[in-house]
Every structure is written in C-alpha cells, then in structure tokens.
Amino acid sequence: MRLSLAFVALLALALAAPRTGLAQTSPFEGKTITIVVGFKTGGGYDRTARVLARHLPKHIPGKPNVIVQNMPGANSITAANHVYNVAKPDGLTLGTFNRNLVLAQLTHVPGVKYDMRKFAWIGSAASETTILAIRADLPYKTFDELRKSGKTVVIGATGPGANTYDFPLLLKDLLGVDLKIVSGYSSSSDIMLAIERKEVDGRAGSYSSLQQFIGRGLVRPLVRARAIEPGIENLPVDEDLAPNPRARAIMALRSAPEVIGRPYVTTPGTREDIVRILREAFRNVIKDPQLLAEAEKAKMDFEFIGGDETLKIVNEVLLQPKDVVDDFGKYIKFGE
Amino acid sequence: MIEALFAGLLAVLQWKAFTFMLAGIGLGFWVGLLPGLGGATTLALMLPFVYAMEPVEGFAFLLGMHAVVATTGDITSVLFGVPGEATTAATVLDGHAMAKKGEAGRALGAVLMSSLIGALVGAVALAAAIPVVRPLVLSFGSPELFMLAIVGLAFIASLSAQGGRGMLRGFLAGGFGLMIATVGQDPQAGIARYTFDSLYLWGGLDLVPVLIGIFAIPEIIDLAIRGTSIAGDVPRGRLNQGVLEGVKDTFRHFGLTLRCSLIGTFIGIMPGLGGAVAQWLAYGHATQSARNAEDRANFGRGDVRGVLGPGAANNSKEGGSLIPTVAFGVPGSSAMAILLGGFFVMGLVPGPDMLTKHLIVTFSMVWTIVIANIIAVGACFLFLNQLAGLTNVRGHVLIPVILVLVFIGSYTSNNHYGDVLVTLAFGGVGYLMVLSGWPRAPFVLGLVLGKIAENYLYISVARYDAEWLTRPIVLVLFAMAVAVILYPLVQGWRSRAKGETHA
Numbered sequence: 001m002r003l004s005l006a007f008v009a010l011l012a013l014a015l016a017a018p019r020t021g022l023a024q025t026s027p028f029e030g031k032t033i034t035i036v037v038g039f040k041t042g043g044g045y046d047r048t049a050r051v052l053a054r055h056l057p058k059h060i061p062g063k064p065n066v067i068v069q070n071m072p073g074a075n076s077i078t079a080a081n082h083v084y085n086v087a088k089p090d091g092l093t094l095g096t097f098n099r100n101l102v103l104a105q106l107t108h109v110p111g112v113k114y115d116m117r118k119f120a121w122i123g124s125a126a127s128e129t130t131i132l133a134i135r136a137d138l139p140y141k142t143f144d145e146l147r148k149s150g151k152t153v154v155i156g157a158t159g160p161g162a163n164t165y166d167f168p169l170l171l172k173d174l175l176g177v178d179l180k181i182v183s184g185y186s187s188s189s190d191i192m193l194a195i196e197r198k199e200v201d202g203r204a205g206s207y208s209s210l211q212q213f214i215g216r217g218l219v220r221p222l223v224r225a226r227a228i229e230p231g232i233e234n235l236p237v238d239e240d241l242a243p244n245p246r247a248r249a250i251m252a253l254r255s256a257p258e259v260i261g262r263p264y265v266t267t268p269g270t271r272e273d274i275v276r277i278l279r280e281a282f283r284n285v286i287k288d289p290q291l292l293a294e295a296e297k298a299k300m301d302f303e304f305i306g307g308d309e310t311l312k313i314v315n316e317v318l319l320q321p322k323d324v325v326d327d328f329g330k331y332i333k334f335g336e
Numbered sequence: 337m338i339e340a341l342f343a344g345l346l347a348v349l350q351w352k353a354f355t356f357m358l359a360g361i362g363l364g365f366w367v368g369l370l371p372g373l374g375g376a377t378t379l380a381l382m383l384p385f386v387y388a389m390e391p392v393e394g395f396a397f398l399l400g401m402h403a404v405v406a407t408t409g410d411i412t413s414v415l416f417g418v419p420g421e422a423t424t425a426a427t428v429l430d431g432h433a434m435a436k437k438g439e440a441g442r443a444l445g446a447v448l449m450s451s452l453i454g455a456l457v458g459a460v461a462l463a464a465a466i467p468v469v470r471p472l473v474l475s476f477g478s479p480e481l482f483m484l485a486i487v488g489l490a491f492i493a494s495l496s497a498q499g500g501r502g503m504l505r506g507f508l509a510g511g512f513g514l515m516i517a518t519v520g521q522d523p524q525a526g527i528a529r530y531t532f533d534s535l536y537l538w539g540g541l542d543l544v545p546v547l548i549g550i551f552a553i554p555e556i557i558d559l560a561i562r563g564t565s566i567a568g569d570v571p572r573g574r575l576n577q578g579v580l581e582g583v584k585d586t587f588r589h590f591g592l593t594l595r596c597s598l599i600g601t602f603i604g605i606m607p608g609l610g611g612a613v614a615q616w617l618a619y620g621h622a623t624q625s626a627r628n629a630e631d632r633a634n635f636g637r638g639d640v641r642g643v644l645g646p647g648a649a650n651n652s653k654e655g656g657s658l659i660p661t662v663a664f665g666v667p668g669s670s671a672m673a674i675l676l677g678g679f680f681v682m683g684l685v686p687g688p689d690m691l692t693k694h695l696i697v698t699f700s701m702v703w704t705i706v707i708a709n710i711i712a713v714g715a716c717f718l719f720l721n722q723l724a725g726l727t728n729v730r731g732h733v734l735i736p737v738i739l740v741l742v743f744i745g746s747y748t749s750n751n752h753y754g755d756v757l758v759t760l761a762f763g764g765v766g767y768l769m770v771l772s773g774w775p776r777a778p779f780v781l782g783l784v785l786g787k788i789a790e791n792y793l794y795i796s797v798a799r800y801d802a803e804w805l806t807r808p809i810v811l812v813l814f815a816m817a818v819a820v821i822l823y824p825l826v827q828g829w830r831s832r833a834k835g836e837t838h839a
Contacts (some may be wrong), residue, residue: 040376040670040750041377041674042380042670042671050384070377070750070751071751071752072750073535073536073538073750073754074539077535078536078752111533111535160523160525160526161526180798182795183798184524184790184792185795186608186787186788186791189666189667189668190666192664192665193473193474193666194478196664197473197477200799212687213665297387297681297683298677298680298681333526335521335526
C-alpha cells in the first residue's frame, strides 16, 4: 500500500517536473559541490567519497561539479567543525566523517563544536560491520570454542578509539574472552603482517577490510557487531552474548554508529528543498548501474540509508541515560 | 622466472602500456617539482582512469607517475632548499649547499644520476629478492623493527660535529626530534600529549610542514640577508659545466651509491618504516664514508657524497615498497594503499599469487619503475642547464616565488592554516639552529623514527616481555647500532692520535 502510494507520488512528481523545471533553474546549476572528507587520501572514507563524486553530478538537477577535499585532523572533528560552523548553509559543502563522531559528542571530547542532531543529514552511503578474525591455522573454529578454550589469544590493535581496539576490549572485559590486546600498530595493514608472521593471533576490523584475507584463507571470522553485511549474517553478534543488560547496552552503544558507516551531512540551516534534492541524488546514485559496476570491481559495498533513519540512530545514541554513558566512557575513548 | 622477467618487459613495451606510462611520467614530473602536491593525492585523483585499463597498462600509468615524483622532488630540494616531497628533504643539506657554492649543475647531475642508479639497483634487488621475499619480510617482527629504528637513531653520532660538545648537541637535537614525534594522541592509552587542547595537534605533527619549515625558511632568510642570487657571485658560465661532473661523481663514489641504494631498497621492503626514513639513513651512512674527522666536517657544507646517498636511496626504496603491497596485500604507505585500490579495480588480488601466477604483472611493475626513471632522468638532463641557471636569478625576484611554493606546499598537506603556523614556527627553530651551529639532521632523524621506535618497543614488550631481547636479528642489529655509534668516535680518536704523532 505504502509502496504504491510512493509510486503515485513519484509519478506525479515526474509529470510535474518538466513544468517546474522550466519555471525555475536548479539551485545547483553551474555550481560546484565540495565533499569535505575528514581523513587523508587513501582510506575508505576517501575512496567512497571519490566514487560518489564521480557519479553524483548526473543525479543532481543542474549537473553541478562535485569535488572532494581532504581535511584530516583530530580524527575528523576538524572537518565536522568546519562543515558545521564555517561552511555556508547552501548545500554546496557536504561532509563525510568518522562514523564515531557522535560518540565524541556523547562523551564530551574537548574540541567538539558541532551537534550531530542539528546537521542536515543526507544519509549514509554504506554500513560497516566490525568483526573479530583470528588466524585460520588456530584450532578454534567458532567463537564459542575460543571462549571455552581457556587459552590466551593475542589481538593486534592500532589504539584506543579504533574498532581494532574497542571491539576486542569489550569482548574481553564484558564477555570474559581471554584476549591479550597489543596496541600500537601503525595501521590495520601493519597488524595484518603481524598476523602473517604469527606475532599476533588475530585482529578486529571492518568486514570490508578483512574480506580479502578471509577469502585467501589467512584468517577466519568468529564474531561480529550488530550491523549486518552480506556474507557474515550467520556469525554470532556480540550483544546477543552479553551476560547482563549493562554489558549489552555498552556494546550496543559502541556499534550503533556502524549502521551509519559512511555518513554524509551538510551544514545546519540548509533549505529543506536543497536537502531533499541531495537525499534523492544519493538514493539514486547508489542505484546507478555504472557506480555499482565500478564498486563491484573495486570490491566496495554501497547501501543507502536515508537521512531520517541516520538521524534517528544519532538521537538514540545521544539520549542514553547518564549512567550508561559513564559506564561506556570507562571502556571507550574517542581517538584515532 | 627468467621468462617472466622478459615477458614483463615486453608487456611494458607494448605501445599502449608505454603511452600510458609516458603520460604518467609527464604528470609525476610536475607533481614532484611542486612542493606539497603529494604523490599520494595525485594517485588518488588518477585512480579512476585505470578502470578501463588492463593491469599492465594501469600499473605502467600509476607507477610511472609515482616513480618519477621522487626523482624530480630532489630537484626542488637542491635548487631552492625547499623539500619537493617529504621524502626528498635530506638532499637539501648538501645539495642546496652546493647550489650556494655555484655548483647547482654538479649537484643536480649527481642527484639525478644517483637516482637513476638507485632505481636500477632497487629494481634488480627486487627481482632477485622475489623468491625469498616472504620469509625475508616475515622474519622482521616488531622487535626487529624497533632495533632497526635504534640503528637509525645511532646514526646521530655520525651526523653530529666532532668532540664532546658536538655529540652532545647532536643527541640533544635528536632528543628534541623524538619529543616532537610524541605530539598527539598516544596509541596505548589514548592520552593527548603536548596538544595544548588544540584539535590541530591531536593527530600529531605532519612531517611535510615541519620539514619545509626547518629547511626552507632558514634558506630564504639567508638569501634575503645576502641580497644576492642563490649562487652568490659565481659567474653564470661555471654553473652549467658541472652537470657532467656530477654524473662522474656518481661513478667516482660508486660503492657509496650502491650501498645507499641497497639501504633504500631494504627500508622500502620493511613495511611500516615510511618513506622518509630511507633517505635519512642513507645520509647517515654517507657521512660515515668520510675518511677522517676533517673530511666529515665537509658534510652539510656541500659535499657531493651527501647528495649521492639520499638521491640513490630515495629512488631505490620505491621498488622495495611495492613488496609488502604486492606479496601480502598490505600497503606500506598511503600511496601504496591507493595503488592497492588499483589492484582490485583491475581484477587482481594482491598476495602470494602475485609472486607465482601473476609474476609477469609483478615484473612489469619492476620494469615500469626502471624505464620511467630512465626516461625522467633523461628528460631532466635536457633542462638541467636552464634549471641550474635559476640559482643566478636575483634573490628579490626569487624569494616571493619560493615563499609561495613554501606556503602552498605546507598548507596543502592538511588544508589547515595550522600547517602554515607549524612551518613558520619550525622555520624559526631551524634558523636558530643554523645560526648557533646545531645540526638539523639529527633532529629530523629523531622526528621520523620517534613514533616507530616508541610503538614497536611497546608492542615488543607487551607481546614478548623481555624475551625479544635475545632474538638473533635483534642482537645483530644491536651490535650494528653500537658499531655505528663507536665508529665516528674511534675515527676522531685515531685522527687526534695521528695529529699528535705528527706534531
């Protein structure tokens, strides 16, 4: 019923479009949209933004140019502050940042000068699930076997605030898995090599970054966080194994932002109609066969999650009661 | 193996791949010359173009570009004292000092020829190492990488002036570098160190603005004070003669060039050490080639050996840094991370297969590096005289141009005004260091090795407790570090003893 209604609405819109199109030019005609990425070139956020920038113009009326600008610093807070406070609310500056920025706001990290609830949300271009994977030559085939083995497993990590550190930390402290977390590796690639030379037994990380090593038979995934991605639906979820509601709440809070894996926002106060155009453009570009073909080749996953839904998740996170937040802050520190 | 080697060469020489490579070289040429416009950013911008290419063509394009950036980056370092790339800062020390003596042509000849030799040696070493590369890389764990950083820090001894006072200053400067390296959030407890509640400092200091500041600003001030051109009063004719001399220098010190090339390749192969380390270790090694204390004092004042070492290492590391990406699918730098994206786009999965099933593609990458460097160096030689002539342009004309390059270069590293402030601040530090005779090289060594040393030490202790101290490679490296520190001391003691007997 709702679907057919939406269809009728779309049809009406399609019929109306040519007339209004003649009457007024698009706000994006002859303009340049800048996507501000909160990280340097070379990472996942950057790659996603560059693919989107290439295909977005044809989905926005007026065919604006879309360019990518890298603004690294303070793990994306710098870029978020810029889009929130400095950029004009004209929809020409979009931001894509660290998905955990909402946690930085929740735990009152100094330097945060944005309110995630007030950004004009476009949505998210993909979700990212954190998983724990261990060397395939270890005898533990499932998470349960690992838990019951009574043996210490060494997990390599980059540092607090990264999913390579936080995810195993909660498994260890809240689920009682015997993990030894060794942090300080410069990147997840660096940990991967440590796994190859058997310095560590495994690592946590986003499924997308571990996929090729699972495929090659180097590591085996054991447990995942809540967000679902095709291929790992059957792994146990950390929250479901929680012994008490407190542990569950903390784990849920850590993984909540992962559904918004690649968040896209624009400056607060941007006109409704402009935000609507951008949301439509993102919804459509992620269905674009050319983009999908490219993503397939580059082994990237895209999935559009609308701005309303992402905002809902942000609100849920920020409405957590104080004791849960305090508890959470004992384990998780926002960082690189 | 041999067949694959030649098949790889033929693949690169196909007209299509070759044309793409030429296009890449043309791009990389300019990117390297302009400070700030980094190789990684350009790779990211060019990546979309490879969607429609075959693997060999795509890599010819991307690598052709990447391989040349390091070569032309050295030119900016020599001519203006502005590091063209973070990885070409070591050539500033002696290269620019030579330019100031009116030997710009010779310095450029030397840096380009050694770059070429470096690229060739790197490629040959790479090809030779392919059968043993996996065990080689895997035998270097965190403890070994930590000791490697210590060996690097030990070079401070030979980068410092002679005598107790010189050593003290050298090691203090190195300590200052280590301290600057700790700025930012620490990776073990997430504590912010020396950030003064500034968001900009949270992620640590970027190498590019610091290096540009510490090297370029003092040179600019010096140029302004002297009020002449970079080469001072040296007549124009003499500048241009040097190029051939520089080429000859490369072969006069062929052993050094060769050893520094191997150092570069080795550092390149070791993932996680970073591109900037190779050049500084090579520079440290070059200063060791001094026969005695007086000879050593020439370094930093325009000794051609201080140009040859870093020039060679800088290009040989490119071949080496492909190894972790190709053989393990783990990129050693952000440029390599982008290249890894290129692998997927072109339907290849990096990993052990690249050393067996796709060996031809791997060799085509090696060949691309070799050929791209030969072409780029050849093209540079055509312009070299004109380039050297720039050191005859009067300072007041040149300074505004260099300043623009400096600030664009530092600003584009993070697109943050903080970068410009850092450049100015370290420009001040650099100027004071030059003025009062403190060596800058040990500072940079501390800076580039600080994070590596800290993190790998932590990991080694956390993972192995004290056991790691007895690992054989760790012991060998430790002995090397001791030797590196003692060598200049013994040399100094010897030359003093000799001086006394003569007197």
